[in-house]
Amino acid sequence: MAKTARAAAVQMLDAVLGEGALLSQVEGMLAHLAPADRARAQRLAMQALRHLEQADRVLKPFIRKAPPLTVLNTLRLAVVELVGGEAAYGVVNEAVSLTRSDRHHGALSGLVNAVLRKVAALEAPFAKLPPQRMPYWLRKPLVDTYGREVVSAIEAVQAQPAPVDLTLRPGRMVEIAGATALPGGSLRLPAGVQVSALPGYDSGDWWVQDAAAAMAAPMLQVEPGERVLDLCAAPGGKTLQLAAAGAQVTALDVNEVRLHRLAENLARTGLEAEVIVADALDWVPDAPFDAILLDAPCSATGTIRRHPDLPFVKDGREVEELVALQAALLDRALDWLRPGGRLVYCTCSLLPEEGEAQIAAALSRHPDLRLDPVLPPGADPAWQTPEGALRLRPDYWAPQGGMDGFFMARLTR
Structure with a gap:
């Protein structure tokens, strides 16, 4: 059971990306958290999903072989937090601790530490990357209907938290x-x-x-x-x-x-x-x-x-x-x-x-x-x-x- 908002957010990402579950279907895994941590876990998971493509592009030069999904999601979440201005020490330290405490993937904590320290040293790594693209099955008919410029504008809005x-x-x-x-x-x-x-x-x-x-x-x-x-x-x-x-x-x-x-x-x-x-x-x-x-x-x-x-x-x-x-x-x-x-x-x-x-x-x-x-x-x-x-x-x-x-x-x- 996840003890922190970050750990819960990683679990939610695992459920969505590994099991095909909607976030609304996995809210039960947050029940044990305090209301503030529950809200933060949801916010972190949603922000990571909005920027998954950019996070993967930032990570790619530093990873030779894709790690197991849970480790990859830990890295993705950390990248999004770092880009969002969270303090590097806290983000990197907890990502390493989460990985080290995982009985299946604890040996990869060193990789997580090394990769995130390199990412933390980058200057505005998302700045030159386009907004996350919609999947092909959806993007193609929308481009056919509205045009590429409109679809890109829609994707730019989708990258931001909804008011x-x-x-x-x-x-x-x-x-x-x-x-x-x-x-x-x-x-x-x-x-x-x-x-x-x-x-x-x-x-x-x-x-x-x-x-x-x-x-x-x-x-x-x-x-x-x-x-x-x-x-x-x-x-x-x-x-x-x-x-x-x-x-x-x-x-x-x-x-x-x-x-x-x-x-x-x-x-x-x-x-x-x-x-x-x-x-x-x-x-x-x-x-x-x-x-x-x-x-x-x-x-x-x-x-x-x-x-x-x-x-x-x-x-x-x-x-x-x-x-x-x-x-x-x-x-x-x-x-x-x-x-x-x-x-x-x-x-x-x-x-x-x-x-x-x-x-x-x-x-x-x-x-x-x-x-x-x-x-x-x-x-x-x-x-x-x-x-x-x-x-x-x-x-x-x-x-x-x-x-x-x-x-x-x-x-x-």
């Missing part, structure tokens, strides 16, 4: 030191801020939600009292937006654990929604809805800046199955709309087959549908597609920290 965005409850005023107001109305804070300690947390004045994700619910333009379904609702930011707008919200998701977080936020904010744990492909509502928000399961390729483990765990083979699921959910949801009802379809994916192509196929299947060109508050008109949907990319608002990549489209029957 924390807050969606303010309508009518509430809150002053938070260091917060920046974004065009859409969200407040942006630096990465790593302790959310529960911020003003307005206990009184439910806001909730955490990426500024891009916060643009979907306003596209529905709900009126007070309307029956609205938030389909695939967890973790619930959009449910809170819809409830705060006065709608009668039903929040449905198949994941009971993630819905628990939604229930906590509803209690904290004092907002109301009917929360249902069910598979949308089996569930049947008792009456049609005025509006539906479908945030469909997807490849999550627009959230790599927030989830840097994704490129190392996924390989693109799941996309075809996800596209089929999205189409099935979209068709089913459309059957639940009253005549004249609105549906916003969105995915946090950069891949056109999960966005633009998905909507084009839906329009061809359903002649009674139309795509409404709705621009949510804060969105740049240049982000609209020629058809009237909204394509958000991580490199938008890059100087302020970027945003999650999303596709959003509003359909009306």
Whole structure:
């Protein structure tokens, strides 16, 4: 069991890079750490994953033969820390101690010491290296779609820790030191801020939600009292937006654990929604809805800046199955709309087959549908597609920290 944040971070890297596990799946290995060390271990692991390619390029001249994965990850983490300005003595000393205490690889502690001392003597070793590239299965279709310059800009944003965005409850005023107001109305804070300690947390004045994700619910333009379904609702930011707008919200998701977080936020904010744990492909509502928000399961390729483990765990083979699921959910949801009802379809994916192509196929299947060109508050008109949907990319608002990549489209029957 890891006794320090650095040791835990190495274990997390081993799980992601050696076992194909997502960071969210291995959070249990941090349970024994104090909250501050737990947060630091997560931060260290994520930063190492954001700069793995650069770390390997820095290490390459000093290593003749690749060491075992745990030792390599210890070196990678140490390189990223050294480049980040951590004191060389502490970083090198603990990396050596971690290796020496490993009963399988203790003999390599001398190698770790020698290599890291050489790295510590380098001046700005990442300065001339490009940002980490996305894997080929993802980068190629994105280059084909957006061009190399845009993809490089996206990769530059993904190399930075994601800031924390807050969606303010309508009518509430809150002053938070260091917060920046974004065009859409969200407040942006630096990465790593302790959310529960911020003003307005206990009184439910806001909730955490990426500024891009916060643009979907306003596209529905709900009126007070309307029956609205938030389909695939967890973790619930959009449910809170819809409830705060006065709608009668039903929040449905198949994941009971993630819905628990939604229930906590509803209690904290004092907002109301009917929360249902069910598979949308089996569930049947008792009456049609005025509006539906479908945030469909997807490849999550627009959230790599927030989830840097994704490129190392996924390989693109799941996309075809996800596209089929999205189409099935979209068709089913459309059957639940009253005549004249609105549906916003969105995915946090950069891949056109999960966005633009998905909507084009839906329009061809359903002649009674139309795509409404709705621009949510804060969105740049240049982000609209020629058809009237909204394509958000991580490199938008890059100087302020970027945003999650999303596709959003509003359909009306």
